[in-house]
Amino acid sequence: MDPLNRRRFLQLSGTALVGTALPSIAQANSAVPRLGLVAKVGKDGTSEETIKYVHDLGFSVCQIFLEALSMDKAPSLLAALKKYNVDVSAVSEHNPGPRVFDFDHGPPTIGIVPQAYRQQRIDALKLAADFASACKAPAIHTHLGFIPEDPNDPLYPTAVASIKEIASYCKGKGVSLLCETGEETPITMLRMIQDVGTGNVFVNLDTANLILYGKGNPVDAIDVFGTLVRGTHMKDGLFPTNPHVLGEEVAIGKGKVDFPTLFQKLKEVNYRGPFTIEREISGPAQIADILQSKIYLQNLIDKTYR
Numbered sequence: 587m588d589p590l591n592r593r594r595f596l597q598l599s600g601t602a603l604v605g606t607a608l609p610s611i612a613q614a615n616s617a618v619p620r621l622g623l624v625a626k627v628g629k630d631g632t633s634e635e636t637i638k639y640v641h642d643l644g645f646s647v648c649q650i651f652l653e654a655l656s657m658d659k660a661p662s663l664l665a666a667l668k669k670y671n672v673d674v675s676a677v678s679e680h681n682p683g684p685r686v687f688d689f690d691h692g693p694p695t696i697g698i699v700p701q702a703y704r705q706q707r708i709d710a711l712k713l714a715a716d717f718a719s720a721c722k723a724p725a726i727h728t729h730l731g732f733i734p735e736d737p738n739d740p741l742y743p744t745a746v747a748s749i750k751e752i753a754s755y756c757k758g759k760g761v762s763l764l765c766e767t768g769e770e771t772p773i774t775m776l777r778m779i780q781d782v783g784t785g786n787v788f789v790n791l792d793t794a795n796l797i798l799y800g801k802g803n804p805v806d807a808i809d810v811f812g813t814l815v816r817g818t819h820m821k822d823g824l825f826p827t828n829p830h831v832l833g834e835e836v837a838i839g840k841g842k843v844d845f846p847t848l849f850q851k852l853k854e855v856n857y858r859g860p861f862t863i864e865r866e867i868s869g870p871a872q873i874a875d876i877l878q879s880k881i882y883l884q885n886l887i888d889k890t891y892r
Contacts, residue, residue: 618891621884622647622675622860623876624819627663629653637666643876646671647860649727649817651678655713660720667721675860676727676764676790676817679714682706685729690830696769697731698748699741711752715759725762727790727817733770733778746781753784762786764817768795772802772810779814788816792864793843794823798833805848812855819864820845820883835866838879845883849890861887 625648627636633652640648652659655677667674683703686695694700698707707728714726730749734742753763763786765775779787789811793804808815822841826833838845861883865875 617858619858619887620647620860621645621880621887622649622862624648624678624862624864625650627652627659633659633663633666634669637663637670637672640672641670643873644880647673647675647862649676649678649819649860649862650674651680652717653681655679655681655710655717657713657717657720660717663721674718674721674723675862676725677714677718677721677723678727679710680707680728681710688831689826692769693732697729698752699731699733699745701744704748708748708752711763712755715752715756715761718761719759723761725764725788725817726756727764727766729766729769730778731769733774735771735774737777737781746778749778749787750782750784753782753787757784757786762788762816764788764790766790766795766819767792767804767807768799768801770801772796772807776811776814779811789814790817790819791815792819792821793845793848794819794821794835794841797825797842798823798835800826800833803842803844805844805851808848808851808855812851812857815852815855815857816859818857818859818861820861820879821864821866837865837875838863838882845886846890849886853890 623640623643623645625636625640627633627650636650637648683706684695686692694702698704711726711728718724718726730745733745736742756763765779765787767775767789775789791804791807796802796804796807820838821835822838822843823835824833824841863876863879863883865872865879867875
């Protein structure tokens, strides 16, 4: 972000924390995207607590991850969504097994590419599709893993076949599969989606991840797969300098993402989905960063889409 944009971000952040109200649930299908929040229901937590947290921070839509997903949790989530007037844009699922987000241990642990965890994760994503359908969520979301850049790599066709199995199941449930960016270049993501060919596989554009993994930047990525973006994670980050460790995620306004240009390019490809804030720290600093980002991003929505 250039100095002028960063200065503008700080000016907006200083005016208020919560800012103006977001569009109501009745405006969900309007031409103006809403701001959303990535939310998690912990193993010992409840949907009521999580959705109340989303509501109390001033959001009307979220992307939700349940650490211990099961169909018997659908009624309580639906009740909480109705009580707090919140929508779910996607149900995230990443289990079971370990996930190590670095360059050395990431390829054998993340997503459905690693054969050691593939079938278990296929089954978990099918359960997520069942859950999303029951909760009237339009999509499920996941990291598929380090999809091989070389289509001749033996792992590539097996990964595509597995993704197609998941996507076909999702299609039968009336939901889409959103693929998180980061572990592969944009052109590899596009190739995979075309090779799967089910028509319901789309991109969840994490604005920081392409930078954190050194795979590109989100602005240029729109030229490759922009028409396939159906979800986002609004994050900022720095490029990696250690070849074993990802770049650093930072608060929006402190990294390399050019948000004003990104919003304009997303508008040009007719993106109207939520701009979903994710800040991968914890505690009071996380809430402060979320609220500051909310002000800045809502201003960008107003300037770009209205």
